[in-house]
Every structure is written in structure tokens, then in C-alpha cells.
Amino acid sequence: MLHRGSLIVLVTITAAALLAGCGSGSGSTATTGPTIFPGRVFGLSSFKPTGPVRAGRPTMVSFKIRTPSGKPLTAYRKCCAPHVGVFLLVIRSDDSHLTFDALMPAAKGEVRQPVVFPTPGRYRVTVDAWPKVTNPNTPFNFQLFKWVTVQGHYHPQPLPPPRSTVVVDGYHFTIEGHPRLKAIEPSFLVIHATDPDGRKAVFGTWRGALAHAIFYRQGNLAYSHTHVCKPGAIYCFSALGNIHVTGHSTAPGVLKVGVLLPEAGTWRLFLLTYLRDRVVTVPFTLHVSR
């Protein structure tokens, strides 16, 4: 016959073994997966206009950038032109019209800028931000997007076919050769510019660069922005992930424009240069293969 003490030991150990086993689950046979919470993101807050606007009149566009913590972004880069503050770009959905402003938000992080939407249709507002890097988690640069509808009947314009020479206000801009552009791969367009008198154009520095090359893809309006700077400029590069490209100008009348586009398709290049104290916007159409 089992001794009483042995019985107690037996019961205790068996109970302990079962209790140890009980600790691991509720009895369900299903696998217990992890709990995933939504991510916290940068976003636009207090964006105006909130509804359709009228064509041909200045409309106040205003917003703040909301950080993942929920607070407005107030610290922006000021040191390193052209990578400073906020770029505000407005592109018509058919790639036919672009406005570009470089702004420094107010102390509380608000950006206000009057914008003229010239014709009816849909416009995509791009907010290209350069926050001050206060910790390693601060993104170096990021973009946020918003759509604005302009009242009236929308007449989309077809994109002009690719041409190597474009003439604007008497200035001739010619792409050298026939460059083959590929998505993700950094490359360059060598563009020769002459003034209305046929002399090599002299570029002035505007918004930190000799030229801003702003790219919008036909259809989804994917965005890219590179700069052409004077030789030796440090903060002129543009990045796509870990790939960098930097445009430069080493001779009068010549721009070596960096191209770094995220996907294949037809792209519109708006080359913004500063010539004789005014901004000249030169549009090109480009084909980009995979």
C-alpha cells in the first residue's frame, strides 16, 4: 500500500507538472500570433483649401505638417540650400502646368502661400519637406501630397512628344545626344542653353541652385526633384533610397542635370532656371524605360 507521504509527493508533483503546462496557453489549438498596431505617420493637418476653388484667382494654400507624435513640425533645415524649409509644388493632373515655391514655415509650423490655379481641373499639391535633423529618427527629406479641385470644365491637354530642343522666351535649350533613361538608375541630361542673341546663357543662383529639375510622371504624377549647382556645392544631391545623384554646371551655357526616377513611363521635366533676373521654366517630355 502506498504510504500517505508518498501519495502527497505524487499528487504534488503531478499537479505541479500540469500547472507548469497550463501556463502556456488558453486551451485553443490555434497559433497565437503577434498583435500589430497601426504605424504613426507624418501627415498634412489643417490643409486649406478644403473644397473646390475658382480658377484664375489667388487661393491661399495653408497647412501644417503633423509629426508621428501628433505635434506640428516646427524645426526645418535652414543651413543648407537648396535643401531648406518646404517646397510647395502644384501640378495639374495632365502635367501641363506647374508652380513651385520654396517656403520657410512660420514659428508654429504653419505654411501659407497664395497660389493661382489657372484653369479648371484637378491639381496635385506636393509638399516636399526638409526637416531639421534633430535625432537619427528624423527623415532627411520627405514628400506629402494632396489634391485640389478647381471648378469648371476640365479639358485635359495631351503631353507634347519628346523633343530635344525647347524654346522659351527666345532661350534655346537643347538636350545633347539621345540619352537612354532608365528607372532607378541615376543618369544625366547634358543641356545646352543659349540666349535670344545666340550666346551661351548665364545662369544665376535661385533658391540655392543654378537650376531645379522637377519631374512628374504622366498618369500617377510620381515626383522627383534634382538640382544643378555650382561646382563644390555640398548639399546639392538628390536621393532615392540609398542612390544619390548631383547635377552640376562646369561651363557657361551647359547644365548637367541629374536624373533619378523611381519608375518607368513618360515623364515631364520642368527645368527651372534663373536668367537675367527672372525664372524661366523649360518643359521637356522624357521616356524612361525599365
Next chain:
Amino acid sequence: MAVAVVALALLVPAAASAHAYLIKTVPEASVILSRPPSSVQLTYDEAVEPRFAIISVTDVDAHQETTGPVTRSPSDPDTLVVPIKHIGQGWYLVYWRAISVDGHPVQGAFTFAVGPDAGPAPQFTVPHIAGTATSTPLVVAKWLAFLTVMTAIGLFVLRVVIARPLVRRVSGTSLSRLTLAFAVVAALGLIAIPAYLEEAVSIDSLRSFWSVTAVVPLWRLTAFGRGYVDVELCFALFVLAAAVAIWTDRPEREGRSVAALLALSGAFGGAAAVLVLPGAVGHAGQTAPRGVAILLDWLHLVSGSLWIGGLIGLLVVWATLPAARRVAGFAVCVPRFSNVAFVSVLILLGTGVGASVLHLPVLNALWLTTYGKVILIKAGILLAAMLLASVNLLKNKPGLSRPEVSEASARLLRTLVSIEAVLVAGAILAAAVLSSVAPPPPAFAEEGSAIARVGPGKVASTVTRGGYKLQVLVDPNRAAAPDSFGLRLTRGGKPVSGADVTLTFAMLDMQMPTQEYQLAETAPGVYTRKAPALVMVGHWGLSYTITPKHGLPFTVLVVDRAGG
């Protein structure tokens, strides 16, 4: 047969030297893709089991994007694949969890984006599954398995060797109660081993302990699981051989029959095999020189078994003998047990010290690491038990042969043996914890050269070296999260631009491959990189190798404690 099982187990190559380690991901961590991927692929440094693995792919709103189970890549056994939906532009969080060949879970997370306009990277809350090798139920289950198996083996040795003359020397006594005690403990051991294995595998596979039909088929998927199935098999064979040995034994005769001797040698072989397997599939099997480490572990378990089983056997003898024969019974058993116990304790001490030397890279790991601290606790408990044992050996054992004090000596001895048994059981609990905690890796020896200790939590610490001021930045400094690492480098108050900065990560709490990342200059003198490098909670050696544009290269080591 049990010896053959063990020989086969030992012939199998040693398990990977450490935890499974993620060495490649598709898509790459933090990459922005121009087209959405159709699957997520994770490549480890060993072939982890897909049935234990979790790969979760979620968008910024936490919607799950996977469309099927995790499978092994047909082209690479080390790669796991999970199919995903056709996902749109934006950022995605990949959380993964896998079970190493040694049975320990590892987990991590990284992000990737689908462009072209993915937007800024969100801040994801990285999930964490807490089930680990040191969870309380698992350690208790392991302790019960160790305790019952070791006690059964020790009780058997007491029954068939040490206490055997009792029947001849003290009239009216029998060993049936010792046999019964052995049977009860052996039966518990046969339950405790699979219960422990079931608990370990259910934790690893994130299932309930009671999902037996789902969990049992997974038992043999890891080297750890196969090892403990072999332990159960060997223990069952030992119990069988021990039952035959006891059945054929005639303790009233001094000599033993050939059949009894054969059965006895079979039982001893089985016991030896049972006690070699935990070391072979545990830390000893992963420590060089492997043969020496396993031998030390085996001797440690053998001596521990003789001690705990013998102590409990003595208590059974005391409890089951008639009151008038207890002193006489102890007078027969205790001196014989004392001789065995004395040698066992010496072996226990020697093998324990030897194993510690093998497992600890430096002496201060004893008080700086969890592994070392558990060794100290275990040693403390054993020293207390040894103190009691020495009182029994030097005072009570001689007292049993002196009629005037024999009764008092026997009673004191019984009390001290009870306490000693509890202490040794406590030491076995410490051993269960110890075998669940990873020993510190060789990289731990470099910790002494660290210029600073930082973490847990966000880090912004400043150190100086050779005229340079370095501000080390880690955010959020959480394991299994895509942490950001930065270094603000100044000299004479001015930022040092154009330097080449490399950051190397070494896990200091366990053996793991090192990782190396190049930091990019994102502002004058500020070098940063986002990387899912801190894959586990614990101490990490962050080694910054800095080559200034105009100056000699130098390296600084910072020890960071990553939180969960």
C-alpha cells in the same frame, strides 16, 4: 539499446553554434521598391523550421497582407517564404519570429516601402512575443523533468547497491518501499519529460499546451526536440532494465546471479545514456571542446543524481522502517552512502568549476551576466548543502556507531538530510534555469574596453577619444525594431565632415554573428543609419570605426543595453 540511441545522437553533427540569425531579406530592410513584391523572403544562417515560423506583413493601418502560410524555399533550405497580396504604395512592416535549431525563439522586424511616392517612413510599434526559454512554466517543467529523472536514477543505485545489505544485516526489513519509491519517481519522470517537451514546443509554436495533436508532430523538428525524445526513450529503456534488475535481485543473498548482473549493467548503461543526452543537446554540445564539455556535464549529472536520489532514498528508508529498526537501518545505509556522496560531491564541484571555465569567457562574466549570476546562486545552494553533508559526515555518521548517541544522531541526521535534499532540489532548479539561459559569447571578453555603457531606452551619450567628441545616438533602442543609429562627430567644437564611419554590432549575451553597417553623413558631422540590427533584448557591443578625412582611424566601443 539505450547506449546505441545515445551513440547515434552523438554521431549527428553538433547543432548550429548559436541562435538562428537573419542574414538576408527580400525586400531589403528600409528599401523603397518601384514595384510591389509578390512575397517576402527571409534567409537565416541555419535551416529554421517553417512550421514554427511567423512572418507578418502589415501596412501602416496594421492590415495583414500575407495570403498563405510560411513555407521553405524550394531552392534554398535556409530561406522562408510567405506570399503577399498585390500591395499598393506605402510603407510595410515585416515582423518575423523563428525557432533556432537549439530550440530558442528569435524575432525581429524591418520595414520596406512601395513607391514611387511612398511618403516618409512611419513609426511602427514593433510587436514582441514574450514566450522565451526562461518562462516560469517552462523552467518549472524542466526542473520537474530533471528532478524526477535524477532522483529515479539515484534511488535505483541506492536500492540495488548502497541499501542492499540492509536486508541481510537488519532482520525483518525489506527494500520493497525503496522499490516502490523508485517506481513512483520513475513513473513521474516518464510523464515529466514529455510534459516538458510539450510545454517547450507549444511555447515555440505559439500553441496551447493542450493542443497535443497539433504540437506532438512538431516535437522532432528541432535538434532540441529530437534530443528530448531520445531522453524519454532512453529513460524508458533504463526503467525497463532497472525493473528487471530489481526483479532478479535477491538482496538476502550476498552474491548476484548472472541474470541479475546482466540486468544491472543494462540499467546502468541506460542511466548513463539518459544523463549524457541533456548536455549533448544543450549548451555543452555547443561548447568547444565538445567532448570535454559533454563529459563534464555527464559527470555533473551522474554525481548530482547519486546525491539527490541517495538523500531521498535515505528518507524513504527512515520513513518506512519500523521505529525500532530505524537507527540500525541508518547504521547500515548511511556510512555506505556517505562514501558515495563524498566522491559525488567532489566530482560535482570539479565538473561544475570546469564547465564554468568552458562557458565563461572572462571571470567577471560571473557577476555581470545572467548566466554567471545563476552559476553563483547554484554554487551557493550547493555549498549550503555541502555544509550540512559535512556535519552528517563528521558528526552524525560516527555517532550512529556509538549506542549512547546513536538515536539522537540518527534523528539529527534525518532532519539534516531532509534539508539537504531540499537544497539539492533547489540546486537542480538553478540548473534548470542555467540550462535555459545562453552562456555569454567570447565577444563578452571585449566588454572591458568599452568607453561607455548606455541604454536601455533612447541614447544620446557623449564620449571623447583622441581630441574628438562623439555623441552616440540610438533611437528608440528597442530590440526587434528598426532602430536609428547616429554619431555626431566634432573636434574643437566644429563638426568633422567627410569621415568614414562604420558601425559593427556584436551580441554580448550569446554567440551570434556580427553585423557591419556604413553610416552616411546626413548633416555636417552627423552620420546616421537606420538598421534592424538589435535583433534581441540584451547587451550589444556597438563598435564605431572612424576614419577622419584628415587623421588616423580609431575605434570606440560602446556597450548598449537594448530593451524589449
